[in-house]
Amino acid sequence: MSKTLYSMPSSGNSYKVRLMLALLNEPYTHIGLEYETTGLAEAHALGALPMGKLPVLVLEDGTALPESNAILCFLADGTPWMPDDAVSRAHALGWMFFEQNRHETVIAVRAALRNYPSRAHLATPERMAELLDAGHAVLQVMEAHLADNDWLAADAPSVADIALYAYTHMAESQGGFEMKQFPAINAWLARIAALPGYVGLKDTPE
Numbered sequence: 001m002s003k004t005l006y007s008m009p010s011s012g013n014s015y016k017v018r019l020m021l022a023l024l025n026e027p028y029t030h031i032g033l034e035y036e037t038t039g040l041a042e043a044h045a046l047g048a049l050p051m052g053k054l055p056v057l058v059l060e061d062g063t064a065l066p067e068s069n070a071i072l073c074f075l076a077d078g079t080p081w082m083p084d085d086a087v088s089r090a091h092a093l094g095w096m097f098f099e100q101n102r103h104e105t106v107i108a109v110r111a112a113l114r115n116y117p118s119r120a121h122l123a124t125p126e127r128m129a130e131l132l133d134a135g136h137a138v139l140q141v142m143e144a145h146l147a148d149n150d151w152l153a154a155d156a157p158s159v160a161d162i163a164l165y166a167y168t169h170m171a172e173s174q175g176g177f178e179m180k181q182f183p184a185i186n187a188w189l190a191r192i193a194a195l196p197g198y199v200g201l202k203d204t205p206e
């Protein structure tokens with residue numbers, strides 16, 4: 001029996017895990033659940049989502065792991081995707097905390113306000129302008145680092161690159177951010193898309 005992933009096809013948090021599994025060439029069963037579907041309501045009702053959110057990775061013994069970046073760390077453990085020296089590992093975790101604390105809360109939120117009809121009422125001009133400025137400032141932190149480094153945490157791609165790739169690669173198409181001002185980020189996005197085994201957001205299994 002393989003692992004089972006509960007994931008939301010349109011969501012970057014879920015896409016991170018699908019991308020990591022693909023890059024690791026790990027087989028898994030995929031259960032795709034979108035917002036406002038009976039499938040998602042049932043998963044909540046059945047207690048399949050321990051922290052009430054997707055993604056959730058269910059291991060072969062039935063253990064259910066929530067939180068996208070925790071799942072990435074689990075999958076990367078013992079592979080080249082998790083740096084083996086303590087300093088690079090701390091850098092990787094630092095970027096992953098940055099992703100959840102400062103990046104996802106702005107970049108993904110603006111994309112959600114533009115794309116999910118149920119959030120449209122929250123997309124006031126003031127809020128959208130505030131998120132645009134905040135997002136460009138967050139992206140500038142990545143740009144400054146990537147101007148001098150090919151990868152975020154180490155000399156090779158790591159879990160941190162996968163965590164930050166998900167919402168950054170759709171920052172313009174879905175979030176409306178102006179990415180041409182970030183050449184180093186764009187070059188890094190292209191490096192990730194060229195990795196063997198890479199899959200896109202829409203390449204969901206089945």
Ligand SMILES: N[C@@H](CCC(=O)N[C@@H](CS)C(=O)NCC(=O)O)C(=O)O
Pocket residue numbers: 008011012013014040052053054055066067068069100
């Ligand atoms: N910090 C969590 C955030 C997960 C999250 O917000 N998931 C959303 C989709 S992006 C979700 O499951 N929404 C469905 C719901 O709330 O019912 C992670 O990184 O896994």
